[in-house]
Amino acid sequence: MEPPIEPKKPLPTIWNVPDPLWELIEKVLTVYDPPARTGRKRSDPRQAFDGIIFRMRTGCQWNHLPQEFGDDSSIYRAFARWENKGIFDILWAILLTKCDDLQGVDWHWQAADGCLGKARGVPGSGVGKKGHKTSASAQTPPTEQEPQHLCLDRGYRGAAAETIMTEAGYVPHIRRIGEEKLDAQREKKHPARRWVVERAFAWLSRCRAILVRYDKLAERYLALMKLASALLWFRRWHELDPTLTF
Numbered sequence: 001m002e003p004p005i006e007p008k009k010p011l012p013t014i015w016n017v018p019d020p021l022w023e024l025i026e027k028v029l030t031v032y033d034p035p036a037r038t039g040r041k042r043s044d045p046r047q048a049f050d051g052i053i054f055r056m057r058t059g060c061q062w063n064h065l066p067q068e069f070g071d072d073s074s075i076y077r078a079f080a081r082w083e084n085k086g087i088f089d090i091l092w093a094i095l096l097t098k099c100d101d102l103q104g105v106d107w108h109w110q111a112a113d114g115c116l117g118k119a120r121g122v123p124g125s126g127v128g129k130k131g132h133k134t135s136a137s138a139q140t141p142p143t144e145q146e147p148q149h150l151c152l153d154r155g156y157r158g159a160a161a162e163t164i165m166t167e168a169g170y171v172p173h174i175r176r177i178g179e180e181k182l183d184a185q186r187e188k189k190h191p192a193r194r195w196v197v198e199r200a201f202a203w204l205s206r207c208r209a210i211l212v213r214y215d216k217l218a219e220r221y222l223a224l225m226k227l228a229s230a231l232l233w234f235r236r237w238h239e240l241d242p243t244l245t246f
Contacts, residue, residue, distance in 0.1 A: 011235050013206075015057060016050045020244055021234050025049060028090050033082065043074040051075040053231075056224050059208030083219060088226035095233035102240040110170075111151040111197040117205075119213040147171055151193045204228050 017025065026045075035042050051069030055062060065072045082088060099105050150170040152161075157174045165172040173193075205211045207228050215221040238244050 011238055013057075014231050014234070015053060017046055017053070018234075022046055022049075024094055025091060028087060028094070029082075032085050032087060032090065043070050043078065045078065048075045048078040052079050052227065056207045056209045056227060059212055059214060061214075079223070080220070083223040088223050088230060092226050092230040092233065095230050095237055099233055099236050099240060102237070104236055104240045107146065107148055109149050109151065109193050111194045112156075113153065113194065113197045113201070115201050117211060117213060121214060121216065149173055149193075153194060200232075203232055 029045055047070050051065050051072075052075060054060075054069065055065060055075075062076045063072045065075060069075060096105065148170055150165055151173045154174060162172050162174070204225065207224070209215070209224055210221075210228060213221050215224070
């Protein structure tokens with residue numbers, strides 16, 4: 001009789017790129033961001049990636065990064081270049097696909113919401129002390145064969161919003177908690193599933209540079225959210241794949 005398989009220990013907070021993740025990142029950079037044949041030699045990309053994660057976690061200024069990550073200007077240039085080339089989008093998509101291949105993604109039920117966060121030193125943002133608005137949603141087109149249900153709170157109730165969702169192919173579910181339909185036994189027939197997006201906001205807010213926006217450019221701030229989301233899917237991949245050990 002084979003001994004029972006012990007469950008994996010959850011990953012600690014990722015502060016440095018793990019080896020399996022770096023193998024993916026290195027392949028992506030080789031294809032989409034190869035070094036030029038001439039000119040100055042680039043800084044160590046893995047070291048730069050670690051520096052970007054550190055800055056995302058702590059929210060420190062770029063020029064306050066510890067020297068162990070290398071030159072701060074080089075790290076920022078790498079971050080800006082990777083954002084312009086869509087590296088974080090590609091990495092996010094690859095990790096999501098790996099989880100999907102392991103049946104770890106439920107596309108049938110999705111949730112969307114927005115929240116207000118603080119912004120510091122962002123001129124012309126039009127938000128001042130009231131902060132900036134952040135949204136988190138899964139975007140994959142539904143089909144007739146694979147319908148997708150979209151759960152939102154009552155703030156999205158209205159003919160215009162419901163029309164947009166219906167035209168996009170979603171089955172809208174817009175109710176407050178406690179307003180779910182009850183069956184004959186007075187039990188919730190379709191319980192609210194909005195907690196998944198609230199949980200995503202809680203996970204993302206653990207990164208100081210996401211909880212408080214310090215980036216003047218919106219695309220830079222969005223790139224950090226994409227990187228944080230990619231790291232969340234890497235954790236999910238680690239849970240699903242028994243062969244992924246390090």
